[in-house]
Amino acid sequence: MLQPTCLAVREPQYTMSGNVEVLVAVGHEIYVVDEDEAQSIRFDEPSGEDSEMQNDDYGNLIGPVQKMIVSPNGKFLTLFTHDGRVVVVGMESKQIAIDYSCESALPPQQMAWCGMDSVLLYWDEDLMMVGPLGDPVHYFYDEPVILIPECDGVRILSNTSLEFLQRVPDSTESIFKIGSTSPAALLYDALDHFDRRSAKADENLRLIRSSLSEAVESCIDAAGHEFDVTRQRALLRAASYGQAFSRLQFSADRVQETCRTLRVLNAVRDPDIGIPLSIQQYKLLTPVVLISRLINAHSHLLALRISEYLGMNKEVVIMHWACAKITASASTPDAHLLEILLDKLQLCKGISYAAVATHADNCGRRKLAAMLVEHEPRSTKQVPLLLSIGEEDTALVKATESGDTDLVYLVIFHIWQKRPPLEFFAMIQGRVLARDLFVAYARCHKQEFLKDFFLSTGQIHVSDKRWYWLKTFALATIKDWEALEKFSKEKRPPTGFRPFVEACIDADEKAEALKYIPKLSDLVERGEAYARIGMAKEAADAAAQANDGGELLERFRKTFSQNAIFDTLKMPFQGVS
Numbered sequence: 001m002l003q004p005t006c007l008a009v010r011e012p013q014y015t016m017s018g019n020v021e022v023l024v025a026v027g028h029e030i031y032v033v034d035e036d037e038a039q040s041i042r043f044d045e046p047s048g049e050d051s052e053m054q055n056d057d058y059g060n061l062i063g064p065v066q067k068m069i070v071s072p073n074g075k076f077l078t079l080f081t082h083d084g085r086v087v088v089v090g091m092e093s094k095q096i097a098i099d100y101s102c103e104s105a106l107p108p109q110q111m112a113w114c115g116m117d118s119v120l121l122y123w124d125e126d127l128m129m130v131g132p133l134g135d136p137v138h139y140f141y142d143e144p145v146i147l148i149p150e151c152d153g154v155r156i157l158s159n160t161s162l163e164f165l166q167r168v169p170d171s172t173e174s175i176f177k178i179g180s181t182s183p184a185a186l187l188y189d190a191l192d193h194f195d196r197r198s199a200k201a202d203e204n205l206r207l208i209r210s211s212l213s214e215a216v217e218s219c220i221d222a223a224g225h226e227f228d229v230t231r232q233r234a235l236l237r238a239a240s241y242g243q244a245f246s247r248l249q250f251s252a253d254r255v256q257e258t259c260r261t262l263r264v265l266n267a268v269r270d271p272d273i274g275i276p277l278s279i280q281q282y283k284l285l286t287p288v289v290l291i292s293r294l295i296n297a298h299s300h301l302l303a304l305r306i307s308e309y310l311g312m313n314k315e316v317v318i319m320h321w322a323c324a325k326i327t328a329s330a331s332t333p334d335a336h337l338l339e340i341l342l343d344k345l346q347l348c349k350g351i352s353y354a355a356v357a358t359h360a361d362n363c364g365r366r367k368l369a370a371m372l373v374e375h376e377p378r379s380t381k382q383v384p385l386l387l388s389i390g391e392e393d394t395a396l397v398k399a400t401e402s403g404d405t406d407l408v409y410l411v412i413f414h415i416w417q418k419r420p421p422l423e424f425f426a427m428i429q430g431r432v433l434a435r436d437l438f439v440a441y442a443r444c445h446k447q448e449f450l451k452d453f454f455l456s457t458g459q460i461h462v463s464d465k466r467w468y469w470l471k472t473f474a475l476a477t478i479k480d481w482e483a484l485e486k487f488s489k490e491k492r493p494p495t496g497f498r499p500f501v502e503a504c505i506d507a508d509e510k511a512e513a514l515k516y517i518p519k520l521s522d523l524v525e526r527g528e529a530y531a532r533i534g535m536a537k538e539a540a541d542a543a544a545q546a547n548d549g550g551e552l553l554e555r556f557r558k559t560f561s562q563n564a565i566f567d568t569l570k571m572p573f574q575g576v577s
Contacts, residue, residue, distance in 0.1 A: 002026050003026070004024050004025060005064055006025045008022075014074020017034055019035055020035075023070070025079075028063030029041075029063065030065060030068075043089055043094050043096060062079065063082070065079045066107040067108065071116060072151055073116060075090060076088055076091060077089050078113065080121070082105065084103070084106070085100065085102065087099050088132075098119075104123075108123050109124070110122040110146070113154075114149075114154045114166065114167070115150075115152045118131035118167070120154055124144075125142060126140060127145065127156070129165075139165075141158065143160065150166075150278070152281065153278070171219075171225065174222075183208040183218070184214070184215045186204045187239075188234070188238045190202075216243055216246065217254075220236070220255060220258050223258060224261065239255060240255060261279060261282065265282055267302060267305075268294070275293065275294075287310055291303050295316070295320040300321040314348045315350070315351050318347060318351060322359075326359055327359075334367050334368040334371065337368060338371050341356065342375065352378075352381060354376045354382060354385045357369040357372035357373040357376070357389075360372060366389050369385075369389050370389060370394075373389075373391075379399065379401075379402035387410070387414050392411070392414065392415050392419070396408075396412075396431060397431075399434075400433045400434055412434060412437065465494050468494060468499055472484065472499040473506075476507045476509075479507065488516065496521065497516040500516040501513050501520065501525075505532055517529045517533075523543075524542075524543075526542045527539045527542030
């Protein structure tokens with residue numbers, strides 16, 4: 001069974017299906033494998049003398065493949081075959097773009113695309129570049145190197161140096177090519193003559209009058225690709241010089257943007273920083289990612305200066321610096337370290353002190369974390385962190401001060417789980433909002449805790465009226481009539497004597513009820529009480545005295561109509577009615 005000899009990955013943004021594709025070389029075949037299927041690639045035969053060769057035969061002639069790589073844009077595939085040939089084929093067209101035979105069939109240690117312009121192959125001490133326009137170019141090294149592909153070239157890294165190999169940009173070539181007469185070259189030359197006070201400057205400008213805008217754009221573009229600061233400055237001066245004589249209105253933003261970009265690039269290219277980006281790499285990387293790389297390299301000051309210069313948010317830089325400072329200052333006292341941190345953290349409004357405090361807590365600096373979180377203005381971030389570092393008391397204070405009921409409930413439930421009931425009740429007792437929210441929750445869901453809470457805080461308050469009702473019925477329930485009578489005489493009951501009457505009647509003790517019915521001040525209540533115990537005459541007397549328009553008497557007439565004693569009350573009833 002044939003084994004794969006090499007493979008390469010094609011990223012989903014470059015595939016027709018939108019899925020990742022894996023290119024696998026097996027024998028004379030190359031398969032494209034995705035999540036659904038595997039297909040064999042067939043290449044079209046080259047033009048020329050071999051055009052009569054059949055597709056299958058030509059495919060067999062290419063394989064087996066020892067190494068292969070996909071181009072940065074996913075459109076081309078470079079193969080190194082068993083017989084030492086470098087073949088570049090289009091992934092969509094299947095056309096052969098390059099077919100070069102090397103001197104050796106020994107596979108290279110490394111292969112890499114140099115932008116989209118050529119392919120590099122590296123053997124011991126020999127780096128060969130193969131392109132579509134001519135013979136290969138050899139670079140020789142006396143030490144091992146590593147090839148690092150970039151979007152516009154290749155980094156060549158050794159133990160002692162870092163080189164960047166790329167195709168010379170078109171704008172740079174048009175200006176500095178020997179004998180160039182392009183508009184950009186003449187504009188650059190005109191600035192040189194102007195600096196030397198030569199009339200040749202005006203002559204050059206007249207020659208390129210119709211294409212001056214093109215020359216200015218080329219100078220700006222070439223300046224962006226330059227690594228040499230002196231040449232950057234000269235090219236930008238040439239662009240500004242051309243703008244001054246152009247009839248077209250150029251946007252000053254174009255030059256200003258290039259100047260800003262070059263200032264950033266020159267800063268990070270400094271050997272002490274060591275990030276030699278090209279302008280194309282910088283644009284692809286984006287300033288945000290560059291700032292992330294700088295802070296990860298602990299170049300916080302430069303990252304802060306670049307953020308300020310580009311108008312970016314400084315919070316990420318300052319927060320990373322603060323966390324790094326905490327990590328590196330294990331022996332610094334908390335109070336002194338807090339002063340250092342606050343001095344920088346206050347530079348950025350709205351910065352998250354809670355995030356820095358979390359890092360301090362993770363580093364074992366809980367006291368420092370508590371001091372930092374005091375400066376967090378947002379309760380939604382402050383309170384959860386206080387809970388996580390064990391500052392429940394402070395968290396409860398901050399939550400209640402914020403007035404956010406969700407935060408208060410968060411603290412209440414956290415403390416409820418962490419503290420004994422009595423300690424929990426004592427904590428929330430002093431906070432009105434927390435206490436009220438707990439009581440409201442307990443009434444709906446945990447009524448058994450409500451009694452414990454009120455007992456623990458000594459806050460079971462019962463109104464006098466409620467107390468008289470409860471005690472009266474309790475004494476009647478246990479049939480302690482002597483105690484009930486004594487209780488009724490302690491002081492004038494705030495409820496009146498109705499509870500005593502009700503309790504006695506419910507206990508079916510008419511004799512006891514008769515002790516309290518005459519004391520009822522409301523004649524209607526007194527008449528109804530007499531009626532309930534069957535004393536019709538007394539009920540009628542009370543009803544006759546009641547000023548209710550005879551309504552109570554009429555009701556008693558219906559009530560006692562079937563009772564023999566009603567006959568004795570008929571005349572009084574008739575007299576009233």
